[in-house]
Amino acid sequence: MAKGYSQTYDIDYDETFAPIAKMSTVRTLISLVVNKDWKLHQLDVKNAFLHEELMEEVYVAIPPVFGTIQTVGKVCRLRKSLYGLKQSPRAWFDKLRRAMVGMGYQ
Amino acid sequence: MFFQQHKDHTTLLVVYVDDIIITGNNEGEIAQLKVQLGKEFEVKDIGLLRYFLGIEVARGAEGVVLSQRKYVLDLLTETGILGCRYVASPIDQKIKLTELAGEKVDRERYQRLVGRLIYLTHARPDISFAVSVVSRYMHDPRKDHMDAVYYSMRYLKGALGKGLIFRKHGHFNIEGYCDSDWASCVDDRKSISGYWMFVGGNLVSWKSKKQSVVAR
Numbered sequence: 235m236a237k238g239y240s241q242t243y244d245i246d247y248d249e250t251f252a253p254i255a256k257m258s259t260v261r262t263l264i265s266l267v268v269n270k271d272w273k274l275h276q277l278d279v280k281n282a283f284l285h286e287e288l289m290e291e292v293y294v295a296i297p298p299v300f301g302t303i304q305t306v307g308k309v310c311r312l313r314k315s316l317y318g319l320k321q322s323p324r325a326w327f328d329k330l331r332r333a334m335v336g337m338g339y340q
Numbered sequence: 341m342f343f344q345q346h347k348d349h350t351t352l353l354v355v356y357v358d359d360i361i362i363t364g365n366n367e368g369e370i371a372q373l374k375v376q377l378g379k380e381f382e383v384k385d386i387g388l389l390r391y392f393l394g395i396e397v398a399r400g401a402e403g404v405v406l407s408q409r410k411y412v413l414d415l416l417t418e419t420g421i422l423g424c425r426y427v428a429s430p431i432d433q434k435i436k437l438t439e440l441a442g443e444k445v446d447r448e449r450y451q452r453l454v455g456r457l458i459y460l461t462h463a464r465p466d467i468s469f470a471v472s473v474v475s476r477y478m479h480d481p482r483k484d485h486m487d488a489v490y491y492s493m494r495y496l497k498g499a500l501g502k503g504l505i506f507r508k509h510g511h512f513n514i515e516g517y518c519d520s521d522w523a524s525c526v527d528d529r530k531s532i533s534g535y536w537m538f539v540g541g542n543l544v545s546w547k548s549k550k551q552s553v554v555a556r
Contacts, residue, residue, distance in 0.1 A: 257462050258537075258545040259341060260361070260392070261406075261504070263354055265542035267363050268403050268506040274389035275370055277360040280382040323357070330355060331342075333380045337373070339342040339353065 279326075344369075361389055395463050396503075406463040407503030412496050415456050419493060426498030430470035432491050435484070437473060438526045442483030450481035453489050460496075463503045467492055469534065469548040476550070509541030523555065531555050 267274055292312040296305045342353045351364035351373060360377075362370050377383055389397045398405045416422045457471045470492045477485040518535040525532065530551050537545040 257393075260354060260356070261506075261542070261544040262539050263341075263352065263361070263363065264397075264404055264406070264506050265540040265544055266512070268508050268542065269510065269512065269540045270365065271508070272363050272365055273367070273370075274397065274404075275362040275374070276386040276389040276392065277362065277374060277377060278384040278386055279358040279360060280384060326358075327355070329380070333377065334342045334353065337344070337376055338346070339344045339351075 356393060359392060361392065393462070394459070403505055403507040405503055405505050407501045408460055408463050409501040409503075411456075411460060412500050415460075416493060416497055419453070419490075421490070421493045421497055424494050424497060427491060427494045428498065430467045430492050430495045431473060431488065435488070436524075436526050437477070437484060437488055439477065439480065440482060441485060445481050445483055445486045447478075447481055450486055450489065451478055453493075454478060457489065457492060465504070465536070465543065465546045466499070466502060467495070468546060469532070470495075472532070472548045472550070504543060506542040512540045514539050515541075520551070520555075525550060529554050 264274070266272075293309045294312055296308065296310055341355075344351045349364065349366040349369050351362070351366065351369045353373070354361045360383075362373060364370055374383070374385055378385075388399070391397065394408060394411050396405075396407050396409060398407070413422075454471070454474050457467065458475065461468050461471055470488070474485055474489050474492070515538040516535060518533060520531045520533040523529045523531050530553070532548060532550050534548045535546060536543055
């Protein structure tokens with residue numbers, strides 16, 4: 235879990251908005267499904283926030299358990315998204331959107 | 341929400357953070373979509389939808405039922421209400437709540453409990469009015485307000501699994517209903533409005549809210 239609260243807008247992250255379904259949308263979908271005799275399937279995405287390459291340069295302190303003499307005064311650069319980062323939900327949704335558009339969805 | 345339509349196949353996908361719901365009229369397309377998503381992400385195919393954001397989804401002969409029974413049970417167990425006598429209505433009609441009603445109570449606890457009741461309104465329009473009433477006092481909760489919260493929880497005890505039923509009505513009509521009371525708020529004489537929206541004969545959206553101006 236990264237310390238997202240220490241990130242500064244426009245420096246460490248730009249866009250954080252990630253669209254999520256409203257419950258009224260889900261209920262409308264269920265009404266449609268029942269009226270059409272369709273089935274509802276569910277997929278659970280594991281570690282949804284850990285998949286995406288980061289657009290911005292983000293550095294984190296070296297977690298204490300990995301600290302040695304050699305790591306003193308050094309930090310880690312993040313390559314992929316991490317839970318707790320402000321841009322994580324957005325990065326996940328972007329990746330899903332690209333995958334869906336690639337499959338011909340809109 | 342994403343959708344695809346080709347030939348006579350329709351496939352829909354709705355995402356809520358890391359939960360994905362897929363539906364459509366062609367099971368082959370759905371299976372293919374699941375496989376494709378599995379290549380891009382680490383996904384677990386749960387099969388048919390049963391549990392979504394703490395809401396139970398059950399399919400029966402009559403249709404689909406959404407309920408939050410487990411969430412209610414957890415709430416009542418944590419607050420020690422489970423052994424209490426239940427009441428028949430979500431709010432005590434004899435009591436008109438006002439600001440400054442009694443001693444101050446623990447604000448954080450009050451906000452947490454009301455927050456959980458708000459979450460319960462995802463599948464329970466029956467407590468919408470009661471929840472909107474107690475939400476008004478979040479900033480300065482008093483004893484009478486907390487009593488009202490407990491009253492609502494005692495109502496839940498007698499109606500654990502109440503929820504929404506979605507039936508097949510064979511149409512996709514949109515119908516709306518609304519009503520308002522007559523300046524019922526004792527503090528500022530504002531009225532409370534409520535609305536219900538039905539799509540395809542099933543309730544999908546509703547609200548109980550105090551009006552923003554005093555009606556004349």
